[in-house]
Amino acid sequence: MTTRTPSKLNALYTKLAPGAxxxxxxxSSLGISADLAVHYVRSGWLTRLARGVxxxxxxxxxxxxxxxxxxxxxxxxHVGGKSALDWYGVRQYLSQQPALHLxxxxxxxxxxxxxxxxxxxxxxxxxxxxxxxxxLHAAPFENRTGAPMVSxxxxxxxxxxxxxxVRQPLQEARELTESTYSLRxxxxxxxxxxxTNIKTVRLCLQLGKExxxxxxxxxxxxxxxxxxxRPWVSKSADGLLVLKP
Numbered sequence: 726m727t728t729r730t731p732s733k734l735n736a737l738y739t740k741l742a743p744g745a746x747x748x749x750x751x752x753s754s755l756g757i758s759a760d761l762a763v764h765y766v767r768s769g770w771l772t773r774l775a776r777g778v779x780x781x782x783x784x785x786x787x788x789x790x791x792x793x794x795x796x797x798x799x800x801x802x803h804v805g806g807k808s809a810l811d812w813y814g815v816r817q818y819l820s821q822q823p824a825l826h827l828x829x830x831x832x833x834x835x836x837x838x839x840x841x842x843x844x845x846x847x848x849x850x851x852x853x854x855x856x857x858x859x860x861l862h863a864a865p866f867e868n869r870t871g872a873p874m875v876s877x878x879x880x881x882x883x884x885x886x887x888x889x890x891v892r893q894p895l896q897e898a899r900e901l902t903e904s905t906y907s908l909r910x911x912x913x914x915x916x917x918x919x920x921t922n923i924k925t926v927r928l929c930l931q932l933g934k935e936x937x938x939x940x941x942x943x944x945x946x947x948x949x950x951x952x953x954x955r956p957w958v959s960k961s962a963d964g965l966l967v968l969k970p
Contacts, residue, residue, distance in 0.1 A: 733757055734770060738781065742871070745790030746838075748797075749777040774838040788825075788843055789866075792873035795839065799847075801830035801857035803874035804866070806848075806888065809881035810901060812866065817900045828876075828884060830857040852887055853880075854919040861919060862912055878905065879912040886932075887925040902932045910943035917944070923952035 736755045741747060752762050762779065765771040772782045778794075780786055796802045804812065805828040825845035827835070835847050855861045862880045865872040876884060882905055889898050913929075920926050926949055933941025 733761070734765075737765075737770070742790055744784055744787030745780070746774060746786060746794050747771075747779045747781075748794060752779070775836055778836070778838065786842055789871070789873050791839055791843065792827075793871070795827075795835070796874060799829045799831055799833045801828070801860060802833075803828055803860060803863045803876060805863070805876040805881055806884040807881075807893075807901070809876040810878060810885060810905075812875060813878045813881070815878060815881075815901060815904045817897060817904070826884075848888075850884070850887065852884060852920060852922055852925065853916060854921060861916060877912060879908050880916055882908065882913075883916055883920060883925050883929060886928045887922050889928060890924070898928075899932060899936075902929075902938070903936050905940075906938050908938075908940045910940040913940055914944055914949075917949045920950065923950065926951055 733756055737747075737752075737757065740755065741751065749759060749762070752758075757765070762771060766773050766779070769782060771779045773779055792802075792804070803809075804825065806826040808823075808826040810816065811823070823844075825843055827845055827847045828850050829847065830849065830851060832849050833847060835845055839845065853861050860874070862877040863874050864877070866875040875881075882902065885893060885901060886898060889895050917926050917929065930941065930944065930946050930949070930951070932938075933944070
């Protein structure tokens with residue numbers, strides 16, 4: 726071990742991205758076995774975050790590499806809803822440390838080592854006809870290499886609207902929607918056609934029309950899944966929400 730440890734330590738500190746958590750698989754790719762990882766922890770060269778998760782003690786974990794690790798663990802994980810809108814500059818209420826909204830396909834719980842550093846909420850949601858390995862209009866942020874998966878503004882809007890009446894205040898949703906005048910109508914049309922939630926489709930169309938947004942005029946409700954001809958009615962803390970077809 727004494728002849729191989731220095732080179733492996735050098736690789737540990739030079740070949741992996743700074744600020745990134747390290748999985749057992751990451752260490753194994755550098756030739757660092759589970760037993761050697763335990764030795765490194767005891768020697769102060771690694772810090773253990775959780776079972777099979779480590780980081781280098783002279784660094785501070787950063788958000789994007791942490792999200793990349795979670796993406797490998799939770800099917801379909803991506804930044805969505807209000808958080809994705811915020812990343813693209815669509816925001817209304819600013820708080821010092823807003824919760825990060827993460828969406829995925831599988832029932833899961835975010836690990837404590839992550840939420841202690843990055844306050845976050847996880848939502849298991851299947852809002853569109855799609856597969857977890859090929860999400861509709863979600864991609865690495867700004868198409869950068871090594872960036873986490875993020876909803877496009879069009880998808881993020883629908884994810885946010887789907888939460889109205891549950892955990893999303895209607896008034897804030899209206900104000901956020903008002904700032905989405907530059908959305909792409911063709912992308913929104915595709916998402917709406919494959920949306921499985923009638924409330925979300927109707928609310929998007931209704932707010933777009935009420936706020937006279939440019940993309941709303943390009944959408945034909947007759948070609949979208951708005952459900953039956955009966956009004957959709959829901960009671961929440963905001964009062965009674967009535968959405969007509």
